Amino acid sequence: MIQFLYGVILLTAMGFAAGIGLGIAAKKFEVKEDSRVTELVKVLPGANCGLCGYPGCEAYAKAIVYKGEAIGKCVPGKKMGVEAKMKEIMARTNER
Ligand code: SF4
Incomplete structure (x- = not known):
């Protein structure tokens, strides 16, 4: 059971890290339209x-x-x- 929780915690942490990374990339590479x-x-x-x-x-x-x-x-x-x-x-x- 505890191994299952480790997996859930790890995937949640990876999701947050990916979300933060994508948010930073979206701001950095934003194309402003006229x-x-x-x-x-x-x-x-x-x-x-x-x-x-x-x-x-x-x-x-x-x-x-x-x-x-x-x-x-x-x-x-x-x-x-x-x-x-x-x-x-x-x-x-x-x-x-
Ligand atoms: S002709 Fe005018 S209404 Fe039709 S697609 Fe072109 S800009 Fe739009």
Whole structure:
């Protein structure tokens, strides 16, 4: 019976150590995203229709911010008049 408890204690300690290690690694290797991506995603229609040539609104927003993609490719967004807001967001510098 005592050997069983040793096993449980050992596995619990290993779990805690792995959790702490993963937490430290997650903080150390964290990739911070440009805040404009989140803002663009909020402005875009969110239909994820793919008419812009990207698999979804977030992919299109990332392409605008990181690859310099043109702003007017979102067909539903054009009808909703989101381009001015998108241009305003892109005029700002990254405020992580
Ligand atoms: S066209 Fe507009 S709504 Fe459709 S996926 Fe692209 S960004 Fe989203």
